[in-house]
Amino acid sequence: MAPYESDDSSTNAGEAEDVRAGRRKAARYVVPVAVMGVAAATIGLVPALADSGDPDLPKISAQQLIEKIAKSDVEQLSGTVKISTDLGLPDLGGLESSFASGAVQGPDGGSSADPSSKLMELASGTHTLRIAADGPDKSKISLLDSAAEYSLIHNGTDVWGYDSESNEVYHATTSKSGAQKEQEDVPATPKELADEALKAVDDTTSVTVDGTAQVAGRDAYKLLIKPKQSGSTVGAISIAVDSKTGLPLKFTLTPASGGAAVVDAGFTKVDFSKPAASTFDFTPPKGAKVTEGDEVQAPESSQKSDEDLGAGLDGLEGLKTIGEGWNAIAEFDTGGEGVPSGSSGNSDVDGFLNSLGDQVTGKFGSGTVFSTRLVNALITDDGKVYAGAVTKDALVKAANAAQ
Structure with a gap:
């Protein structure tokens, strides 16, 4: 069990077991990133929080804050997320165009609207996402570019991907409600990134509450996660957690080598009211090329334990x-x-x-x-x-x- 550090000296073994269960409930995503197509590890998390004030909030322990994240039941929201990723890749010596042209066609030369290739753009650079959700069966993520937009919509049993630049559409169906595999392949929101970070919390980890912040106009606590072991490239992870809902609002991973964050993902706007039903409607535009994907099977369980x-x-x-x-x-x-x-x-x-x-x-x-x-x-x-x-x-x- 991780030696969670807090000022609450009354923590007992029962509370510790509750934290373990809460952490496992929050851990849902394992996201490999290939290095030269052969090596796999973690897509990272985020930089120092851009605070716009330090709200005066009731004292909370690290255990209680992790439990708050695990118990968060937010199912309806809309907002804007800014995500920046800096893995420090070197100059590709002129190969960028070759890689980009291969990626835009999707796997095996398929549709440019296929989310398995399109959302990998989030692995580098700075991007703005517009997101919306209404329960497990309705969600929408739009990747906004200067002159184009890519949208991934899940509505009931249908999953649609639309690339406005190429006017291509990707369509797949889900066999069960909640089968959002297309959107889970790449973490795009602070919660998805936080879930991955919490999965790594064990007895090699220091976890503390690091004050408060304001993110997207919301009061938040800051959870700080640090490896205790030497030899890791991860320096620290900071997660801003909404004080009322328990939803992670901003996520920060700084490398052990210092400098800018590897990934910075956070809401700039957020609204917890129910999105309009029309948000999740989609009809292929006239003249668009439509590619039918294989049926997306629901995972057997989205909440596996570390073991x-x-x-x-x-x-x-x-x-x-x-x-x-x-x-x-x-x-x-x-x-x-x-x-x-x-x-x-x-x-x-x-x-x-x-x-x-x-x-x-x-x-x-x-x-x-x-x-x-x-x-x-x-x-x-x-x-x-x-x-x-x-x-x-x-x-x-x-x-x-x-x-």
Whole structure:
């Protein structure tokens, strides 16, 4: 059980167990991010909260604040969310256009309106989202661009994606109410990001209440989460929690290396009244290309425990987990050769590999470390991969120990 730090000295074992249950209820999303298409780890969270005042709120313990998040029953809201992501990726040496043209077509050359590719744009840069929800069966997320808009609408058994720039539509159906897999693949709201952060809370974590703030005109408490272990690339996570509803309003992850936040996601406007029913209506525009997707199956359970999630990862072929907590490293074998050095003869590819990769050696042999400000991956010359939200030295140490 995590040693939650607060000024409430009366916390007993029963309360601690309630917190564990609350944390598991709040933990719903596991979101992998590929590094060069082979390494997976965490999509991050957010920077320092932009406070517009420190409201005077009743004292609350960290345990009570986590329980408040878990018990939040907000089902109706609308608002605007600003999300900024800075993984610190290097210059791609001219490959950006190639990657962008592949992403805009969707998986296997499919529709540009397919959410599985479109929402991955949130993994970099600054974006504005307009969101609305009315219960588990009605939701809408619109990604606003300077000259275009992408919308993902879930209404009953229908899921619609619409890209105004290409005038393409993606349509899928859900077999059960609440099957919002299309929208859960990439966390887009402070709550989704907070759920992922709370999943990582264990006895390797410090959790405290760090004062109050105002976000989108709402009074909020600030929950501060920090790894106790050294070697993690995660510095701290700050979550602003609405004092009345328990809904996370803003989310901040700062890296251990310092500087700007890896991700900053927060409401700039929020309204808890019921959205108009027409908000979730959609009819393909005249002349739009409509692509029918496979039926989206509802997940068996959206509230798995930490043990269940770990078992699911270990069940993947060839995947092992080294270490625990914030220092966990995924290890698997690609079954092929490692990444070539920047000497392929293709200037664009060589420029990309040389700028992103860092050659390393050890008892394991030699390999290349691909780095971001949050996720790092070591790919050895014989095709083994070690990846996680840990430092380069931690990856090399893990590879050496595996020999």
